[in-house]
Amino acid sequence: MRLVIARCSVDYAGRLTAHLPAAPRLILVKADGSVSVHADDRAYKPLNWMSPPCTLKEGDDQRWTVENKAGEKLIITMEEILHDSSHELGTDPGLIKDGVEAHLQELLADRMETLGEGWSLIRREFPTAIGPVDILGRDSDGTTVAVEIKRRGEIDGVEQLTRYLELLNRDPHLAPVKGVFAAQEIKPQARVLAADRGISCVTLDYDGLRGIEDDKLRLF
CATH class of the missing domain: 2.70.180.20 (Protein Yojf; Chain: A;)
Incomplete structure (x- = not known):
């Protein structure tokens, strides 16, 4: 650097x-x-x-x-x-996700239908030269999709996914690759940047993925 x-x-x-x-x-x-x-x-x-x-x-x-x-x-x-x-920094060991992000990744990989009917998983932690993509999957049309998962979605997460997509789309066996930015909460600025770059945004319901129903509005 x-x-x-x-x-x-x-x-x-x-x-x-x-x-x-x-x-x-x-x-x-x-x-x-x-x-x-x-x-x-x-x-x-x-x-x-x-x-x-x-x-x-x-x-x-x-x-x-x-x-x-x-x-x-x-x-x-x-x-x-x-x-x-x-300064030579060397290879970075990468970000260690907190428990919620890691669990969101695991849950979503097991429930790809959350993103759309007919979606399927290729691999979790798909390796690239700049770090692993959280989830690589296919949509119902067979198009490759890279999913970046955050607990709180901000602009830096969209930038990270953009870099992954630039690399993945150079691979003729995967291209074209679409992007999905998934988080429990996505900031408005991140949504605007994602839309500008053709990346879809999905808000994740952590409890819903875990199979826990929301009873806040129930009387019984």
Whole structure:
């Protein structure tokens, strides 16, 4: 991973345009090719970013151009570089799911009909080069479907599923692969991003999957 702290301005050109005026920022360049620009707030969320696969070109004029396969560009103009270092992090062991997420995955794999009549399971924890897909299955038309499961569905989960889909759709034995983002609760922003990327959203009823009926509205 490369860490750069610089006073810079950022311009995005693609389906829309966006501009960040010059200010001190942190730029992360990861081994997977992704580039993200961060301020000293907003927790983990970047101000702007480019997901892989993309290419980074550093010009002699202190201008970085990051471009993806769709032709979208993230242009970072450096005014002053305050820090520039690279660090080898190695292979990450991956996220260990909490009990609820792990159980949701197990329950949904056993009850694929929850997602639609005629759906079937191919494999849980289907391996990819960037980590395992929670569930790989087929819908009633025989189309391959990748399912990412979260307890709480947010934008980063949609981004994660997007990366899986980009890899899976390169495999001619699986493509075309559709995406399903499944969670007990899905944030509105995550739904908007998922819809923009052609990913379906499903809200999971944990108790329902466990076979426990909701008796809150019952008198007896």
